[in-house]
Amino acid sequence: MKRVAILISGGGSNMVRLVEAMTGDCPARPCLVLANVPGAGGLARAQALGVPTALVDHKPFGPDRAGFETALTAELDKAQPDIIALAGFMRVLTERFVTRWQGRMLNIHPSLLPKYRGLNTHARAIEAGDAEAGCTVHEVTAELDDGPILGQARVPIRPGDTPETLAARVLEQEHRLYPAVLCRFAAGDRRPLRVP
Ligand code: GAR
Numbered sequence: 001m002k003r004v005a006i007l008i009s010g011g012g013s014n015m016v017r018l019v020e021a022m023t024g025d026c027p028a029r030p031c032l033v034l035a036n037v038p039g040a041g042g043l044a045r046a047q048a049l050g051v052p053t054a055l056v057d058h059k060p061f062g063p064d065r066a067g068f069e070t071a072l073t074a075e076l077d078k079a080q081p082d083i084i085a086l087a088g089f090m091r092v093l094t095e096r097f098v099t100r101w102q103g104r105m106l107n108i109h110p111s112l113l114p115k116y117r118g119l120n121t122h123a124r125a126i127e128a129g130d131a132e133a134g135c136t137v138h139e140v141t142a143e144l145d146d147g148p149i150l151g152q153a154r155v156p157i158r159p160g161d162t163p164e165t166l167a168a169r170v171l172e173q174e175h176r177l178y179p180a181v182l183c184r185f186a187a188g189d190r191r192p193l194r195v196p
Contacts, residue, residue, distance in 0.1 A: 002186040003031040005081035007089040012042020013171065014087040014108055014178050019049050021179030028186035032079035034072070036091055052079065058091055069097045085182055086140065095142040105140040106185060108178050110170050112136060112152055117145035122163040122170065133157050133166055135174045137181040139190075151181040151193035 004022065006015045012033070019030045033046035034054045046053045054075040061068040068091070076084070086107040098105065111121035113136040125133045134154040141147035153173035157166060177195050184193060 002028040002082040003080060004028045004083045004085055004182070004186070005032040005034060005076055005079055006030060006046075006085045006087050008033060008035050008040055008042040008087050009037050009090040010040055010042060010088050012040065012045050012087065014174055015042050016045055016049065017175045017179050018085055018087060018182055019046065019051055021183060026179075026183035026186065028083065028183060031081050032075070034075055036068075036072075036089070042088075054079075065092075065094050066096070069094060073097070073100075083182075083186060084140075085178075087178070092144060093140070098140055098142050102141065103139065106137055106150065106182065107140050107145070107147075108174055109136050109138065109145050110167065110174065112154065113138060113145060113149060120163070122166040126157060126161055126163065126166060130157055133170055135170050135177060137178055137193075148190070149192050150185060150190060151177050151195065153177040153195040 006018055008015050015033055022028045022030050030051045032054060033051050035043050036056055036058045038055060038057050043053050056071045056075055058068045084101055084105040112134040116124050132154050134152055136149055137151045138149045139147040155169045155173055181193055
């Protein structure tokens with residue numbers, strides 16, 4: 001059984017779906033939900049689900065990313081995860097940290113990578129006149145929003161869509177895709193999953 005630490009910065013809707021999926025035949029169980037933002041809504045949601053939580057606020061570290069990651073690593077070492085799942089974790093991680101976890105760290109990104117790395121993905125897809133958008137689960141490597149793709153889900157972009165309406169449609173698919181990919185990944189299956 002693989003132990004999974006989930007890193008969040010916000011409401012944690014993906015985190016909830018991951019935790020809920022880690023039962024039964026899924027060969028993974030949550031060992032920690034860690035946030036870098038005090039008051040992140042996901043912390044209370046994780047506690048309500050009975051998952052241990054930790055907070056490592058990045059702010060006191062200022063630009064000292066290595067210092068922040070040392071504190072992060074101390075919490076992770078206590079929880080002993082086999083896999084880290086980034087779920088709306090909005091800090092860029094250093095190459096050193098990523099290298100340590102390479103092959104064991106996943107991320108969900110709200111675009112059809114390799115399109116639209118970084119922020120404001122939905123506004124950029126609408127602005128470009130794309131016919132479809134979606135989300136991608138990928139292994140984390142030192143390059144931002146790069147790394148082997150483990151799964152993608154697509155949705156149409158409809159006339160009149162705003163970044164908000166599109167984000168909501170994509171988020172529904174994130175909630176289906178990420179749990180499915182995580183359980184496959186924990187079972188050692190890294191073949192890309194395509195939904196629907
Ligand atoms: C999700 O849409 C996720 O794809 C995105 O943040 C949101 C978190 O929502 N992640 C990124 O943009 C990472 N660069 P949640 O807290 O409700 O899961």
